[in-house]
Amino acid sequence: MTAPADPSTYPAPEALLTVDGLSLRVRASARRKRFALTVESDTTLTLHTPAGRSTAEAEQFVRAHRDWLLTKRRERERTRPLSPVKQLADGEVFRYLGRTYRLAVSGDEGAGGGVRLIAGRLVMGPDLAAEPQAGRAALVDWYCRAGRNWTGHRLQPWAARMGVAEPELDVRDLGDRWGSYRPPQAGAGAKGLMSLGWPLFQLPMHLIDYVIAHELAHVKVSGHREGFWRLLRTALPEYEERRADLDELGRRLWMGDVR
Structure with missing residues (x-):
């Protein structure tokens, strides 16, 4: 992000602003008529401003809406995704219909060319496990097939x-x-x-x-x-x-x- 050439206004498309400990990304637009605030899904704060408005005006607007910003950010923190990252390795845990299944990396023919649920384990061939994106695609395909059925x-x-x-x-x-x-x-x-x-x-x-x-x-x-x-x-x-x-x-x- 680049700071505006004139620190008292916002002619640049994006800038940064800190107001009483709150850091906000500033997005200026010539088409915008008034200030607005958003709390993004990752809890970062954005101030939308008409081009040419002063820093003093922006700070005043943020201060006037500080309580709203803090409340919304707390809500985002409470609901933001906490999705785990998985390893395609023996023992990694996956869930299906609320139950836990462990991944087994196996060269047995029973695994076939994709992923199968065998004897309470999700079985994947070693070639797929060695290629994360191919292994991911095979797992997603299994969830699609199992879910459809x-x-x-x-x-x-x-x-x-x-x-x-x-x-x-x-x-x-x-x-x-x-x-x-x-x-x-x-x-x-x-x-x-x-x-x-x-x-x-x-x-x-x-x-x-x-x-x-x-x-x-x-x-x-x-x-x-x-x-x-x-x-x-x-x-x-x-x-x-x-x-x-x-x-x-x-x-x-x-x-x-x-x-």
């Missing part, structure tokens, strides 16, 4: 319980989302598509069920209006408790980082 037995009962049409199912990488729903596209017999993120299947079954019910509610109600939560509550009265558990456990899941 498990959800296939849960989807119809939940759809019937909620009185909605059963959508097509996909399990894949959704970034930081647990699930998504796409309405049917034009065409006879078209179905909607429910996608679930593969890391979800590390969680206990009742939390996966919450995400399934959540996405199925979108078959009837788009967005998160009052009618959406009413439908979800009818099918899953304890949904608020499960959502809170998902928020807490979800930030501790392995999201695919390997070393």
Whole structure:
């Protein structure tokens, strides 16, 4: 980041500002009309400012919103991801449906060309373990296949319980989302598509069920209006408790980082 040429204003796109012990990244824009603050997912602070505004004005704005900044930063600290980094080595722990499984690096034919769950262990061949990205891809593929198979037995009962049409199912990488729903596209017999993120299947079954019910509610109600939560509550009265558990456990899941 570069500091502005004139320390009293912010003509540069980015700069740094420290106000009473708070360090903020400053982003100036000629299109912006007023100051704004954001607390990023990594808990860093950003001040958005119109170009040409003075340092004194910026400091005054930050001081006026100091309590808000501190409160929001504490919230971010409490909810920020704590995702572990895994090693592709014997004994490394992975979770599936809330249970713990250890990785076994084995040259036995039973491991095949990917990852398999054999006798209570996730088995991976030594060639995959020696190539972290290839090994990661094989593990993600296993979670996708296992998750798709498990959800296939849960989807119809939940759809019937909620009185909605059963959508097509996909399990894949959704970034930081647990699930998504796409309405049917034009065409006879078209179905909607429910996608679930593969890391979800590390969680206990009742939390996966919450995400399934959540996405199925979108078959009837788009967005998160009052009618959406009413439908979800009818099918899953304890949904608020499960959502809170998902928020807490979800930030501790392995999201695919390997070393």
